[in-house]
Amino acid sequence: MAGARTGAGAEVGPRGAAGLGADPVRELMAEHRELCERATHPLEIAALLEEAGLGSTAVGRYRHADVFSLAEELFARVPRRPSAGAPPPALGQDPSAPRSRWHRGRAGAALLGALLLPLVTVLGGPSGPSGQAAVGTAVALVLAAWAAGGAAERAARWVRHAGRIQLRTAGTLAQFRARMRPVLPVALGLHLAVLALTSLTALAVLTAVAPRPGRAGAGGLLDEVVQRAGPTQWVAQAALGLLIAVAAVLRRCGRAGAALVGLLAADGLGAGLSVLRSCGLLPTGWAAVPGALTALAAGAVAAVLLPYAWVALGHPRAHR
Numbered sequence: 437m438a439g440a441r442t443g444a445g446a447e448v449g450p451r452g453a454a455g456l457g458a459d460p461v462r463e464l465m466a467e468h469r470e471l472c473e474r475a476t477h478p479l480e481i482a483a484l485l486e487e488a489g490l491g492s493t494a495v496g497r498y499r500h501a502d503v504f505s506l507a508e509e510l511f512a513r514v515p516r517r518p519s520a521g522a523p524p525p526a527l528g529q530d531p532s533a534p535r536s537r538w539h540r541g542r543a544g545a546a547l548l549g550a551l552l553l554p555l556v557t558v559l560g561g562p563s564g565p566s567g568q569a570a571v572g573t574a575v576a577l578v579l580a581a582w583a584a585g586g587a588a589e590r591a592a593r594w595v596r597h598a599g600r601i602q603l604r605t606a607g608t609l610a611q612f613r614a615r616m617r618p619v620l621p622v623a624l625g626l627h628l629a630v631l632a633l634t635s636l637t638a639l640a641v642l643t644a645v646a647p648r649p650g651r652a653g654a655g656g657l658l659d660e661v662v663q664r665a666g667p668t669q670w671v672a673q674a675a676l677g678l679l680i681a682v683a684a685v686l687r688r689c690g691r692a693g694a695a696l697v698g699l700l701a702a703d704g705l706g707a708g709l710s711v712l713r714s715c716g717l718l719p720t721g722w723a724a725v726p727g728a729l730t731a732l733a734a735g736a737v738a739a740v741l742l743p744y745a746w747v748a749l750g751h752p753r754a755h756r
Contacts (some may be wrong), residue, residue, distance in 0.1 A: 472514035479752035482507035527562040549703035557729035570726040580635040592684035599755025631677040647727035669727030675735035706733035
């Protein structure tokens with residue numbers, strides 16, 4: 437087998453110098469063979485080596501100047517094995533299809549629960565005419581979040597597409613991560629812009645159909661539309677939009693389990709807070725404000741998923 441390549445590109449003979457073994461890279465090949473067989477780009481191998489604590493000093497033992505050049509050699513020397521020995525489907529059937537449908541069904545139910553949070557958490561809050569107005573506004577915001585769901589999926593596809601482009605063009609793992617840093621904020625910002633537009637449209641239709649008593653013509657239609665939802669409801673809608681968009685990105689980038697857990701956690705937290713409010717176990721001041729429980733439930737889960745997604749998207753294997 438040809439000698440290992442150094443960082444300067446020179447060839448090292450099979451006997452090497454400084455008393456090193458004949459092929460010091462072979463031990464890494466044996467230790468990480470399964471990953472190397474499944475890798476689609478050297479950056480995936482470089483990320484694993486960095487996670488294993490292989491720094492620039494340790495790389496020298498393998499006659500390379502940096503982790504990326506070592507990963508390139510591992511990628512070149514280990515043959516690809518896409519299926520990892522999985523048995524072929526019988527008679528053209530996909531044995532994973534029922535399981536995939538089950539996962540999609542759970543994900544769809546969790547997403548529906550998240551979309552309904554503005555309505556679920558407002559029920560049992562304010563009473564009388566103000567309560568009825570809050571319910572109408574919540575219905576409009578639910579429809580707006582549903583209408584913006586397609587934008588979340590498109591943003592998620594764009595994130596994955598951008599990652600695949602950087603896999604082909606980035607020269608090092610550090611360069612790949614640097615280029616991917618602005619991708620998630622841009623995708624989330626675009627989705628929030630679409631969500632704001634659909635929310636304003638839904639509230640405008642609601643205002644035209646059922647104007648609030650004493651507000652007709654006061655300040656113009658735009659002012660009435662903006663004031664239709666209170667500041668807390670707008671914060672809740674933004675938190676919900678972030679949650680849905682981050683979950684969509686995680687699903688597209690191989691983290692469907694984390695996305696499902698996040699959506700279920702938001703659903704459970706929102707429902708639990710509503711029950712606690714109904715039982716009088718929450719302060720009546722802030723808990724009765726429309727949107728407060730949605731903002732708390734969706735915002736808390738989104739605050740956990742956002743840094744997780746930020747780190748996950750820095751790994752090349754998330755963009756296969």
